[in-house]
Amino acid sequence: MTGPRRINVPLPATVRADARGRPLAIDGRAVEAVRESWLVEDRWWTDAPLRRRYWEVVTTRGDLVVLFRELDQAGGWYRQR
Amino acid sequence: MVVAVLLSRFELVIAAGGRAALARGPAALAPEPGREQCVGEVSSSAEGFGIHKGMRLGEALARCPSLALIPPDPVGVADAWEKVIARLESVGAAVESDAPGLAFFDAASLARLHGGTPPPPPARADGNVVPFPGRAAAGSAPPWLGGVVSAVRAALRLPARIGAGPSRFCALAGAVKARSRRAEVVDGARGLASEPVALLRRRPEAAQVVEPLIRLGVTTLGQLAAMSRASLADRFGRVGELAHDLARGHDTELRPRVPGEVLEEMLELPESASGVQLERALVLLVDQLLARRERRGRTLRAVVLGARLVEGGTWRERVVFREPLSDATRMRLALGQKLILMPAPAEALRLAVERFGPSAAGAHALFDDGSAVRTGRMREAIRQARAVAGPEAALRVLTVDPDSRVPERQAVLAPYEL
Numbered sequence: 001m002t003g004p005r006r007i008n009v010p011l012p013a014t015v016r017a018d019a020r021g022r023p024l025a026i027d028g029r030a031v032e033a034v035r036e037s038w039l040v041e042d043r044w045w046t047d048a049p050l051r052r053r054y055w056e057v058v059t060t061r062g063d064l065v066v067l068f069r070e071l072d073q074a075g076g077w078y079r080q081r
Numbered sequence: 082m083v084v085a086v087l088l089s090r091f092e093l094v095i096a097a098g099g100r101a102a103l104a105r106g107p108a109a110l111a112p113e114p115g116r117e118q119c120v121g122e123v124s125s126s127a128e129g130f131g132i133h134k135g136m137r138l139g140e141a142l143a144r145c146p147s148l149a150l151i152p153p154d155p156v157g158v159a160d161a162w163e164k165v166i167a168r169l170e171s172v173g174a175a176v177e178s179d180a181p182g183l184a185f186f187d188a189a190s191l192a193r194l195h196g197g198t199p200p201p202p203p204a205r206a207d208g209n210v211v212p213f214p215g216r217a218a219a220g221s222a223p224p225w226l227g228g229v230v231s232a233v234r235a236a237l238r239l240p241a242r243i244g245a246g247p248s249r250f251c252a253l254a255g256a257v258k259a260r261s262r263r264a265e266v267v268d269g270a271r272g273l274a275s276e277p278v279a280l281l282r283r284r285p286e287a288a289q290v291v292e293p294l295i296r297l298g299v300t301t302l303g304q305l306a307a308m309s310r311a312s313l314a315d316r317f318g319r320v321g322e323l324a325h326d327l328a329r330g331h332d333t334e335l336r337p338r339v340p341g342e343v344l345e346e347m348l349e350l351p352e353s354a355s356g357v358q359l360e361r362a363l364v365l366l367v368d369q370l371l372a373r374r375e376r377r378g379r380t381l382r383a384v385v386l387g388a389r390l391v392e393g394g395t396w397r398e399r400v401v402f403r404e405p406l407s408d409a410t411r412m413r414l415a416l417g418q419k420l421i422l423m424p425a426p427a428e429a430l431r432l433a434v435e436r437f438g439p440s441a442a443g444a445h446a447l448f449d450d451g452s453a454v455r456t457g458r459m460r461e462a463i464r465q466a467r468a469v470a471g472p473e474a475a476l477r478v479l480t481v482d483p484d485s486r487v488p489e490r491q492a493v494l495a496p497y498e499l
Contacts, residue, residue: 004348004365004493007478040486050487066488080488 010078013067017077021053026067026079029059040068082223083335084188085252086169086233087242087259091182093122095161096154096394111150112138114396114424121153152394156387156431159397163343168236175337177249183256183283185249185335192225195232230264246272248332253283269330274303278328287324290317294324302328345433346370359420359427361481365495366432367412368479372472372496378464380405380438381412386419388427396423405438409498460499472496 016025023031036056043050051071058064066081093110094100102108103124109132110121118138130145142148162181169176173194174186230243243264244255251267254276259265267273278294278301281287293316299305305313306328313321326332346369348362363386370376370384383401390396398419406412416432466474475497482490 004369004479004481004495005473005476006489006493008488008491010489042487052487 008080010068010080013077013079015067015069015077017069021069023055023057023067023077026057026059026065026077029061029063031057032060032062033058035064082188082226082245082247083185083249083252084174084226084229084233084264085244085246085249085256086184086186086237087244087253087256088165088182088239089242090122090124091162092153092158093124093151095158095181096151106147106149107132107145108149108151109141110153111394113153113155114390114394120150152392154395155397156389156395159385159387165237165239166338167340168238169233170340172232172236174233175335177335177337183253185252186337187335188226188229188245191229191232192223195225195228226264226266246330248330249335250284250327250332251330254280257283270303270306270328273328273330274301274306276302278302278305281324281327284323284327287320287327290320290324293317339436342375343433344370344373344375345431346373347429347431349429350427358482359423359430360417361479362430363416363420363432364409364413365479365481365493366430367409367416368496368498370432370434371407371409371412371498372467374467374472376407376434376437378407378440380407380440381434381436382438383435384412384416385431385433385435386416387431387433388423389429389431390423390425391428392425396425396427398422399435456499463497463499 014027015023017023022034022037025031034055034057036054038054040050040052040054049072052068053071054066054068056064056066064081065079067077067079070076070078088094090103093103093108096110097103097108103126107124107127107130109123109127112118112120119135120132120138120141122134123132123141127141127145127148130148132141132144132148138150158181162178166176166178166184169184169186173191174188175190176184176186178184226245230245233243234241240261242256242259242261244252244257244259244267245264246252246255246267247269251269251273254273255265255267257280258276267276278299279291280302281291294300294305299308305324308325310322310325313325315321317324346366348366348369350358350362370381381402382405383399385397385399387395387397400416400419402412402415463475476494477497478492479495480492483492485491
């Protein structure tokens with residue numbers, strides 16, 4: 001083991017969202033409800049700032065999923081739990 | 082015959098990132114955070130302003146307002162110096178080194194390997210002082226010494242100053258006045274006689290006598306050697322006796338280090354860490370270090386805790402345990418006390434083994450309630466699992482930063498240690 005291994009590492013996800021960025025489906029599974037949404041802006045004092053819009057949603061299968069969208073130029077959706 | 086290898090301004094050069102950086106103007110090592118406000122090594126142009134190592138920072142800046150203060154880099158210096166020592170040891174030298182930039186070894190033991198036939202060993206007097214009366218004129222070298230010096234230069238690949246002499250101090254005097262391509266031999270008291278008494282500053286134990294001696298009009302080591310030993314002892318105590326011994330070409334025996342293996346763990350801290358986060362990082366580092374296969378069940382006698390600081394520079398602290406141990410909890414207790422001394426938040430934390438202890442430390446529980454046996458079985462199970470499946474066979478979730486708003490920073494998987 002060369003170093004500590006992080007857990008909860010973000011995994012790429014296929015998300016369909018509406019025009020306001022609200023997720024409608026994740027990995028082909030429709031979103032039943034959005035429980036919470038929050039914005040994380042961190043490390044803005046470094047060369048690699050971090051800006052994410054988090055969503056905690058419940059899918060039609062009853063799964064509780066936390067996902068986020070990168071708000072920098074790269075963009076992209078990730079699920080985290 | 083003792084050989085001294087001197088890399089002048091080693092700490093300054095490493096901290097500045099190379100000798101080219103020192104050519105821009107007068108520079109000196111800034112005081113380490115939290116330590117006495119004195120400058121460290123100074124560049125040659127700074128010396129021109131009368132600044133020297135150990136001068137108060139305020140006085141140094143008053144003498145040279147344009148003095149560039151370079152943040153010290155004790156971790157980088159230790160790494161670079163370890164490489165130099167390893168190169169010296171690669172030619173077979175048993176090296177003694179108390180400070181970066183200066184190393185000693187006994188060349189006679191290398192004579193047969195690199196230069197020819199060694200000389201007969203000198204007779205020893207009582208105590209730990211080795212007397213070496215002046216044998217020949219200063220500068221006379223045994224025929225085999227050239228081969229040894231050539232081997233050392235080839236291994237070092239650095240512009241080192243090399244001096245030789247019958248004792249450590251004589252060799253040091255030779256190295257100080259040597260040129261970069263030619264070794265200088267100082268043959269006992271006769272060779273030292275014309276050297277300035279300020280040379281004693283190179284020996285921290287005797288440095289305090291330099292200023293009083295100069296004020297008393299004693300400017301050369303020859304004058305010091307001619308003084309009565311009793312009067313020096315009367316005026317300066319044990320330090321005076323030591324200075325007299327050194328001036329007469331006597332010195333204590335070399336105490337070479339035992340070449341060791343490098344075992345270290347480093348943890349990059351994504352956010353500048355201090356306080357609780359740093360303690361958690363230390364927990365992780367200790368576990369990782371103890372889980373390394375190269376440890377082979379040995380206890381740890383001394384470790385070095387280092388950090389790269391956010392505001393620039395590094396920090397380094399050596400910790401010698403009261404007894405050799407491999408108990409993660411006790412190691413954390415001992416090392417946690419040192420974390421408090423860290424002067425600024427850290428970007429990276431490093432823990433390296435400096436010396437190993439015996440494989441089985443005799444630490445037994447005062448009361449035997451069976452837990453020690455169970456813990457021992459568990460340890461053995463973890464050891465066997467790792468032997469089969471590798472270091473990742475037994476892991477645990479370690480909470481690093483539970484309050485972080487970024488979930489992947491909250492916890493990591495670390496080696497499971499009991």
